[in-house]
Amino acid sequence: MHKVLDKSSKQMGAPTRDQVVDLIAAYAHSVDDMRLDIWPQFFTSDALYHVTTRENHEAGLPIGVVRCVGTGMMQDRVKAFYSANIFEPHTYSHIIGRSEFLEQTSDMVVSARSNFQIVRTMETGRMDLFAVGRYLDEVVIEDGQPRFRKRVVILESRNVDILIVIPL
Amino acid sequence: MSPTVQAGRNEASEFRWPPQGVTRAPYRLFTDPEIYQLEQERIFRGKTWNFLCLDIEIQNAGDYRTTTVGETPVVVTRDRDGKIHAMVNRCAHKGALVCLKKKDNVASLSCVYHAWNYELDGKLKGVAFRNGVRGQGGMPEDFDPAQHRLRPLRVESFCGMIFGTFADEIEDVETYLGPEMASFIKRNLGRPLRILGTHSQMIHNNWKLYAENLRDSYHATLLHTFYTTFKVNRLDMDGGITLSERKWHHLSFARRAKMQEAAEYAEAKVHSANYESALDGPGLLEAWEEFDDGITHSIQTVFPNMCIQFTLNSLAIRFFAPRGVDQTELFWIYLGYERDTDEQSSMRVMQSNLTGAAGLVSLEDGCINEFVQRGTRADPDQSSFIEMGGREVESERNSRATETAVRGFWHGYRHIMGF
Numbered sequence: 001m002h003k004v005l006d007k008s009s010k011q012m013g014a015p016t017r018d019q020v021v022d023l024i025a026a027y028a029h030s031v032d033d034m035r036l037d038i039w040p041q042f043f044t045s046d047a048l049y050h051v052t053t054r055e056n057h058e059a060g061l062p063i064g065v066v067r068c069v070g071t072g073m074m075q076d077r078v079k080a081f082y083s084a085n086i087f088e089p090h091t092y093s094h095i096i097g098r099s100e101f102l103e104q105t106s107d108m109v110v111s112a113r114s115n116f117q118i119v120r121t122m123e124t125g126r127m128d129l130f131a132v133g134r135y136l137d138e139v140v141i142e143d144g145q146p147r148f149r150k151r152v153v154i155l156e157s158r159n160v161d162i163l164i165v166i167p168l
Numbered sequence: 169m170s171p172t173v174q175a176g177r178n179e180a181s182e183f184r185w186p187p188q189g190v191t192r193a194p195y196r197l198f199t200d201p202e203i204y205q206l207e208q209e210r211i212f213r214g215k216t217w218n219f220l221c222l223d224i225e226i227q228n229a230g231d232y233r234t235t236t237v238g239e240t241p242v243v244v245t246r247d248r249d250g251k252i253h254a255m256v257n258r259c260a261h262k263g264a265l266v267c268l269k270k271k272d273n274v275a276s277l278s279c280v281y282h283a284w285n286y287e288l289d290g291k292l293k294g295v296a297f298r299n300g301v302r303g304q305g306g307m308p309e310d311f312d313p314a315q316h317r318l319r320p321l322r323v324e325s326f327c328g329m330i331f332g333t334f335a336d337e338i339e340d341v342e343t344y345l346g347p348e349m350a351s352f353i354k355r356n357l358g359r360p361l362r363i364l365g366t367h368s369q370m371i372h373n374n375w376k377l378y379a380e381n382l383r384d385s386y387h388a389t390l391l392h393t394f395y396t397t398f399k400v401n402r403l404d405m406d407g408g409i410t411l412s413e414r415k416w417h418h419l420s421f422a423r424r425a426k427m428q429e430a431a432e433y434a435e436a437k438v439h440s441a442n443y444e445s446a447l448d449g450p451g452l453l454e455a456w457e458e459f460d461d462g463i464t465h466s467i468q469t470v471f472p473n474m475c476i477q478f479t480l481n482s483l484a485i486r487f488f489a490p491r492g493v494d495q496t497e498l499f500w501i502y503l504g505y506e507r508d509t510d511e512q513s514s515m516r517v518m519q520s521n522l523t524g525a526a527g528l529v530s531l532e533d534g535c536i537n538e539f540v541q542r543g544t545r546a547d548p549d550q551s552s553f554i555e556m557g558g559r560e561v562e563s564e565r566n567s568r569a570t571e572t573a574v575r576g577f578w579h580g581y582r583h584i585m586g587f
Binding site: 051053055056061063064066068069070071072073074075077079080083084085086087088158161162163164165 | 270363364365366367368369370371372391393394397447448449450451452497502513514516517518520521524525526528531532534535536538539
């Protein structure tokens with residue numbers, strides 16, 4: 001368990017900006033460390049995780065590359081990763097830019113936009129700039145912890161190299 | 169020319185298919201740049217109909233959409249009379265690309281280099297400084313704009329898809345598909361369509377490995393274990409393979425049947441059977457019966473490089489464009505119908521998780537063909553072995569444990585390539 005998720009707390013109301021930034025960093029580092037088993041815990045139970053392209057996003061089209069509604073669907077992706085899907089092993093390294101906090105429209109939710117770049121390292125040693133884009137996040141407190149209620153991952157490019165099996 | 173290149177050249181032009189016929193595919197076909205060039209000429213610029221785009225992508229007068237036929241850049245337009253045109257996207261002057269965006273709406277087509285301007289049907293309309301500047305320069309007196317237009321393709325629309333061909337003499341699209349293929353496309357696409365999303369995937373393999381992969385129903389439940397795991401689809405479901413008359417298009421279909429534990433899976437101890445689970449997020453597979461023929465899964469290919477998938481309610485066109493001898497861009501165009509209710513649309517949206525670059529069911533296809541490319545490139549004179557289901561190239565109505573459609577692809581390929 002990552003320390004951001006581990007702290008026991010009875011916090012109510014909206015998360016602080018520090019908590020949001022810590023959540024975004026902890027999420028990226030746990031994926032980079034291949035702790036995919038805890039990936040769904042970064043989300044609220046009914047959260048939306050949606051990976052799409054800039055082109056789809058700007059056209060308002062609903063189908064992107066991944067859509068999970070609720071942590072159950074995220075668990076299925078994790079299970080598929082460990083037990084069903086086949087791919088050349090690889091790891092990510094995230095670089096995330098400074099988060100911009102968007103105007104707060106609710107007492108409970110903090111919204112932020114953060115740019116990211118992900119370098120992928122393959123089993124052969126090959127490294128590529130795999131993904132460039134932005135996270136559009138809505139973070140709330142659930143069960144005393146900051147969690148994503150919504151995480152939309154907008155890829156700059158329409159084109160994905162080979163496949164996506166590790167969450168972005 | 170270096171001796172090595174010379175030797176390669178001789179080998180390619182003397183290429184002979186192995187005596188076992190279409191039960192073998194020489195690995196050279198996936199790596200030889202000269203064969204790749206011949207394919208551009210004989211297949212993509214030859215007697216084939218190539219998928220260009222959807223009718224709804226160029227709905228209005230002045231809309232254009234760019235694509236490629238083989239590696240040739242092509243632009244599809246709709247003129248002011250509503251007529252569709254397709255031309256090579258290359259200025260008749262110096263050969264620069266004329267249209268740069270994926271889609272746009274324009275009054276005319278204009279090359280940015282020297283401002284040569286074309287009508288929406290590709291006729292040359294204006295040449296900058298044609299009469300010179302202040303009486304100096306300009307085109308020769310006998311310059312004839314009619315001789316300098318964007319090179320046209322013949323186009324035809326079928327079930328909302330626009331096809332183009334460079335061939336002067338070729339049957340219409342429906343005849344090219346044949347009656348069985350055409351009627352199943354009408355079942356799937358024969359009503360107003362709506363695009364739900366698109367993306368593409370770069371796969372590091374020759375385009376024909378993906379063409380084989382789509383026709384390979386043998387691998388489906390062995391490589392793609394998500395379906396098996398969640399008991400969505402197994403070879404023991406009722407289904408079969410239909411080949412077109414010329415064998416190069418195919419339809420693979422499955423009907424929803426009561427799942428049975430096939431003894432062959434248990435005995436082979438295949439990976440597919442070693443993991444049992446229900447979905448934690450069952451919303452993924454919420455579906456409704458759309459057709460009364462009982463067919464719930466279908467993959468249909470159209471030679472050379474497109475496919476229509478209809479798995480549960482997930483309808484998509486896959487178009488795979490060669491980007492060099494060992495690179496292919498695979499486009500996913502997810503579709504619904506205009507008549508869909510919100511509930512139906514959202515089921516299609518959820519099911520899109522099954523396919524595409526991150527498809528729970530099929531993401532392995534992004535890497536498996538690259539594994540073949542990497543495994544074979546050092547030995548061009550060896551061949552793959554394609555005898556599952558026998559050596560015949562015929563439809564198989566009762567089983568999908570066959571490579572008949574792969575043999576069908578090579579049957580059509582040999583014919584058009586003259587190999």
